[in-house]
Amino acid sequence: MELDRNMLLYLYRTMTTIRHFEERGIPETGQRGMSGSVHSSAGQEAVPTGICAHLTNEDYIGSTHRGHGHCIAKGVDPKLMMAELFGRVTGPNKGKGGSMHIADMSKGMLGTNGVVAASVPLAVGAALTSKLRRLGRVAVAFFGDGGANQGVLHECMNLASVWKLPVIFCCENNGYAESTPVEYALSTARVADRAAGYDMPGVHVDGMDVFDVFEAAGQAVQRARAGEGPSLLECRTYRYYGHTVFDNPLSYRTQEEQDYWRGRDPLLLFRERVAPGGLVSIDELDFMDLEAQELMEDAIRFADESPLPALEEIYEDVYVDYPLDLMRRGINLEV
């Protein structure tokens, strides 16, 4: 597959930005006492990167609890994301959502989501809007191998197929749902096998290889844009860390397995593939790593300097229209 220089730079920059966000932002969030519900996507960078490379701000994605990579790949500003993790008003959600709810409608980012597979119908809905209003947009619904077993996903695959909606169901199969191995919980050998039941293409790719993901996603997006209906794309990948910072993954998986996957690191694979071709140099890649590193320091500074929300913010945005006095009635938040 021939990719131009700009696309190559874009793919690597996105992946290294995600990696640096996870490696730096998560511990920093922990130091501010908010680490309980933050999930690192380190190791999985190639998936959102390869997919969102085909999307514009007009297209939509629905994300998961492990969604920082989706946000960054969809163009959400890491500085604002950091502010959100720190609970600051400058976050896209004004600090009210945190890691599991980062949403940026201006970028077509329909939110990371704390309930497994709950964002899938939101993406399907965005695809419906696009179809009904002839907007030519596509939507991607991200979910994990655990999410693959939620009823709502299956209902959505059927619905989207029946209605021929421009949506891509993207399973990030990282081998585990918390501590549960995928081979225990999944009835089929692959998640992609299930596409047959909903009469859509089901493709399984190496989710550590951004080029593999990019190519398969390109076909699915093209099919969606052409009005031919949904696809299921399964990307086999790996999360480097525990489910959250409190989880020791060695309680359910082996060191050898971890080493194997680390040896297939998506950034490393990229370097091995691209450098010999000469379109981009190792120096350029190193420089992008440095830029990502600096971006995170800026983001942390920006977040720390941003104000925390004022108390009254608690009542804001529950509804578009609702009597505030009714909400305040009998409640005293001042003490």
Place this chain on the structure above:
Amino acid sequence: MTTAMTPTTTRELRYREAINEALRQEMERDETVIIMGEEIAGGAGREHLGIVDAWGGPFRTTVGLIQQFGNQRVLDTPLSEAAFVGTAIGAASTGMRAVAELMFVDFVGVCMDQLLNNAAKMRYMFGGQVKVPFTMLTRIGAGFGSAAQHSESFYSIFSHIPGLKGVAPSDPYTAKGLLIAAIRDDDPVVYFEHKGLYGNTGPVPEEPYAIPLGKARTVRSGSDITLVGISRMTWVCTEAAEALAPEGVNAEVVDLLSVSPIDYDLIIDSVRRTHRLVVVDEDTPICSLASDICARVAEEAFDYLDAPPSRVTAPHTPVPYSRPLEDAYLPNAARVVKTARGLVTGR
């Protein structure tokens, strides 16, 4: 069902350990008791690698069960709540005594139909032909920076449903006794664990004992005002009572324990002596347990009241993420003190 009021062998256990002991003892007593849920053992299917019980439950309440009872009675599930909660209800209707764990109460949306339309209604709709000895373990509580989808305390929506029972233990002793009672009960019971209580220790009798469903308890006697707490809010009430004492306000504290059936009698008896009531609830206020208790007291003890029955609750909003907002969201002792003082002194 009996309560062991004078235990012979008592030791200090954590809340989470008391839950674990109740499960173990009931599974020992009755081989029809099964338990299922996500990561209740963990690392499922990896026995050949020497991996068993990798997690022992997301909060380690089910640790060790799979070693003792095997993977036919301790069932790790796919991430499919509608399926396994419904399956547990079906098993309970056909000869098992089934326990299912819903990791956080917020996720109940995924499986609510099984609770609302099957578990709660089957016995009635079937003209009494069926019993549903089903227990759903789940978790409530804010204060951990987990935002709106992992922090709810809405036991009220379950209290609202005819056919369901519910309990919310506040300490290790009630955690064990209420879980044993819930499992032995022939009706569906939702058991609410509070995330903020797992590490708390307290005396727990070694032998199995059941605390009757539908009974509240008085954890502090007083004469000037009744503070009713639910789950962790019981300890917010006792903290408030301690703070009120030096002001000469003597507060009685009632720990509700059961959110369905509700022990109106104990609360009304208390209010008849204290003449004032504050219900402290981590849930949101509208159509809440706090509202329900206030209404019942107003109806049945109106003549005894010297002040309006009052509520201290979370606001009518989702749970915010940012620390200062989440701190403000939660009812605290200072708010209870202020409300109680106002009712007693008129200021």
